[in-house]
Amino acid sequence: MNISPKKISDHQLEDQEISINHQKLIDATIETIAKRGLGDTTIAQVAKKAMVSQGYANFRFKSKENLLLSSLKFLSDEYKNSWQRIFEDNNLDPVGRVIKIIENDFSGKIANRNKIAVWVSFYSEVKFRPSYLSICQKQDEIYSSQMEKLIKEVNILNNQSFLTPREISETYLSMVDGLWQRILFDPKMYSHVFCKDLIKKYFRNIYADEKRFV
Amino acid sequence: MNISPKKISDHQLEDQEISINHQKLIDATIETIAKRGLGDTTIAQVAKKAMVSQGYANFRFKSKENLLLSSLKFLSDEYKNSWQRIFEDNNLDPVGRVIKIIENDFSGKIANRNKIAVWVSFYSEVKFRPSYLSICQKQDEIYSSQMEKLIKEVNILNNQSFLTPREISETYLSMVDGLWQRILFDPKMYSHVFCKDLIKKYFRNIYADEKRFV
DNA sequence: ACTCATATTGAATGATTATTCAATACAAAA
DNA sequence: TTTTGTATTGAATAATCATTCAATATGAGT
Numbered sequence: 001m002n003i004s005p006k007k008i009s010d011h012q013l014e015d016q017e018i019s020i021n022h023q024k025l026i027d028a029t030i031e032t033i034a035k036r037g038l039g040d041t042t043i044a045q046v047a048k049k050a051m052v053s054q055g056y057a058n059f060r061f062k063s064k065e066n067l068l069l070s071s072l073k074f075l076s077d078e079y080k081n082s083w084q085r086i087f088e089d090n091n092l093d094p095v096g097r098v099i100k101i102i103e104n105d106f107s108g109k110i111a112n113r114n115k116i117a118v119w120v121s122f123y124s125e126v127k128f129r130p131s132y133l134s135i136c137q138k139q140d141e142i143y144s145s146q147m148e149k150l151i152k153e154v155n156i157l158n159n160q161s162f163l164t165p166r167e168i169s170e171t172y173l174s175m176v177d178g179l180w181q182r183i184l185f186d187p188k189m190y191s192h193v194f195c196k197d198l199i200k201k202y203f204r205n206i207y208a209d210e211k212r213f214v
Numbered sequence: 215m216n217i218s219p220k221k222i223s224d225h226q227l228e229d230q231e232i233s234i235n236h237q238k239l240i241d242a243t244i245e246t247i248a249k250r251g252l253g254d255t256t257i258a259q260v261a262k263k264a265m266v267s268q269g270y271a272n273f274r275f276k277s278k279e280n281l282l283l284s285s286l287k288f289l290s291d292e293y294k295n296s297w298q299r300i301f302e303d304n305n306l307d308p309v310g311r312v313i314k315i316i317e318n319d320f321s322g323k324i325a326n327r328n329k330i331a332v333w334v335s336f337y338s339e340v341k342f343r344p345s346y347l348s349i350c351q352k353q354d355e356i357y358s359s360q361m362e363k364l365i366k367e368v369n370i371l372n373n374q375s376f377l378t379p380r381e382i383s384e385t386y387l388s389m390v391d392g393l394w395q396r397i398l399f400d401p402k403m404y405s406h407v408f409c410k411d412l413i414k415k416y417f418r419n420i421y422a423d424e425k426r427f428v
Numbered sequence: 429a430c431t432c433a434t435a436t437t438g439a440a441t442g443a444t445t446a447t448t449c450a451a452t453a454c455a456a457a458a
Numbered sequence: 459t460t461t462t463g464t465a466t467t468g469a470a471t472a473a474t475c476a477t478t479c480a481a482t483a484t485g486a487g488t
Contacts, residue, residue, distance in 0.1 A: 021465095037342040039253050042445060053467045058447060060466095117341045124338040127331045127398060128251040137399060167415055174412075177395050178388030184341060185351060198388075201381055206419065235435095256475060267437045272477060274436095 024050040025057055029071040034114035038121035043067070072122050072135055079110060080139050087146050094153040095212055101147070102199050105176050106192045113187050116180050144173060158207045168206065175199060238264040239271055243285040248328035252335035257281070286336050286349055293324060294353050301360050308367040309426055315361070316413050319390050320406045327401050330394050358387060372421045382420065389413060 028050035032041045043064050047057040061067040086092070086100045104110060126133045151172075152165040179198070182190045197214070204213035242264035246255045257278050261271040275281040300306070300314045318324060340347045365379040365386075393412070396404045411428070418427035 037339050039339065040342070043447090044445075054446090055448080055468060056466055059449095064446060113341070117338070120334070120338040123395060123398070124331070124334040125251050125253065127248075127327070128254070133399065140399070163415060163419060167412060170412055171389065171416060174389045174392030174396060175385065177392035178390065179392075181337060181391050181395070182388060184337070185347065185354070198381060198384055201377060202385060205377060257477090258475075268476090269438060269478080270436055273479095278476060 019060075021050070021052055021056070021060060025052070025060065025067065026071045026074050029067055030075065030118055031114070033071075033118045033121055037117075038068075038125070068122075069131055069135070071118075072132060075115065075118060076135050076139055080142075082107075082110060083143060083146075087150070094150055094157060095207075095210055097150055098154060098203065099200075099212060101150075102196055106179075106195045106199075108192070111180060111183060111192060111195070113183060116184050120181065120184060140173075144169065147172065154207065158210060160206055163206060171202070172199065175202070233274075235264070235266055235270070235274060239266070239274065239281065240285050240288050243281055244289065244332055245328070247285070247332045247335055251331075252282075252339070282336075283345055283349070285332075286346060289329065289332060290349050290353055294356075296321075296324060297357060297360075301364070308364055308371060309421075309424055311364055312368060312417065313414075313426060315364075316410055320393075320409045322406070325394060325397060325406060325409070327397060330398050334395065334398060354387075358383065361386065368421065372424060374420060377420060385416070386413065389416070 025046060028046045029041070032046050032049060036045070043057050044054050046067070047054040050057065052060075057067065058064070061070060082104050083101060086097060086104060089097070089100070092100060122132050122136070126136060148165045148169040151168045155161070155163075155165055155168070175198075179190060179195045183195070200213040204210070207213065239260060242260045243255070246260050246263060250259070257271050258268050260281070261268045264271065266274075271281065272278070275284060296318050297315060300311060300318060303311070303314070306314060336346050336350070340350060362379045362383040365382045369375070369377075369379055369382075389412075393404060393409045397409070414427045418424070421427065
């Protein structure tokens with residue numbers, strides 16, 4: 001019992017991240033964008049959802065732009081953590097890893113309509129706000145290169161030579177982006193199962209002997 | 215000589231489409247969205263680019279929303295016309311048709327960064343504006359079904375049986391959407407040639423005997 | 429030249445919204 | 459309890475914009 005409460009030093013604001021309100025506001029931002037779109041997201045609405053005053057939201061994040069940026073960063077990190085873990089999992093062989101990656105990319109936590117709506121909102125502004133671009137781009141580069149390396153291992157094990165690892169990995173990445181977008185349009189038709197199966201079929205076609213790509 | 219000028223009847227406004235200003239405003243809208251993003255597109259800017267007064271732009275289209283909708287419709291029709299023509303071209307055999315479709319989807323007229331920026335802007339709002347969705351969705355359904363039918367013909371000619379026409383066509387469509395999005399991020403890396411080659415390689419892998427998928 | 433209908437203007441209006449900031453609540457230290 | 463520093467409020471401000479509309483230009487028909 002007696003959980004030592006907070007014991008927050010006088011440096012409590014040294015690192016913004018430790019505040020509860022900080023995260024409440026970010027969550028509220030994501031929810032609001034998901035429900036109303038980036039264009040119709042106002043500080044007032046976000047603050048209301050986070051149950052703090054409007055003035056506070058602005059004070060805390062300095063500006064709306066900064067709040068949006070922090071929310072994108074959060075989403076981006078969340079995604080990154082999810083695949084990072086898979087690439088680093090030593091209990092998996094290459095093909096097992098690929099399968100986990102596919103499952104992660106179409107898991108409920110990642111590929112749900114709300115989060116996709118937020119992603120696409122930010123994507124759509126990438127051309128005009130370099131700060132959005134740099135957040136998205138850096139992580140995508142890492143994901144790309146990790147994926148390519150992984151496919152290289154799979155290729156060797158299955159002596160596949162017609163398609164290069166780069167080609168396979170780029171095809172995979174573009175399919176994922178495309179399918180996510182399609183989930184936004186028609187989530188019934190593009191169910192998680194449908195998407196995963198489509199991608200597994202792609203791999204099955206390349207690696208004919210590998211039975212795990214159902 | 216003496217080209218009979220206009221001979222516009224008193225019904226000149228019967229059909230909105232015949233006005234020059236109408237199209238000037240739509241073009242200006244697309245350019246403005248491409249340059250500044252949907253969120254920062256104002257009627258004042260569009261009117262200025264179209265060289266009409268702000269009041270006129272609003273008067274002509276009834277509302278900003280309606281102007282945006284008309285612009286999306288225009289873009290959507292332009293795209294539809296481009297592939298419609300290919301599906302209806304009787305001089306082409308199935309594989310020739312597929313190749314033309316790929317080339318069209320990554321032609322300078324369709325897959326340039328400005329137009330993609332506009333598409334994605336609208337996509338990102340699809341969840342919140344049913345009117346956007348219905349414009350995009352209807353055409354996508356036709357494109358999908360035409361594509362599937364086309365692949366069915368290719369499949370038969372090449373006795374391919376592992377992947378269904380539906381699967382191949384869905385894979386193609388999602389790749390296109392994904393690659394378009396990636397062009398937005400990094401148009402240098404995702405050049406038209408790169409995208410087309412990637413997709414052709416996909417088909418080449420499926421239809422191993424078909425040499426035309428370079 | 430005059431009339432009349434339509435096209436076009438641009439300034440005014442009102443709504444929305446990010447941002448600011450003086451006032452207040454709160455909680456720890458004295 | 460009082461002090462003091464920080465957290466939080468909410469009302470005021472100022473900027474931005476879509477929309478309206480009375481005024482004007484235009485040009486065809488008489």
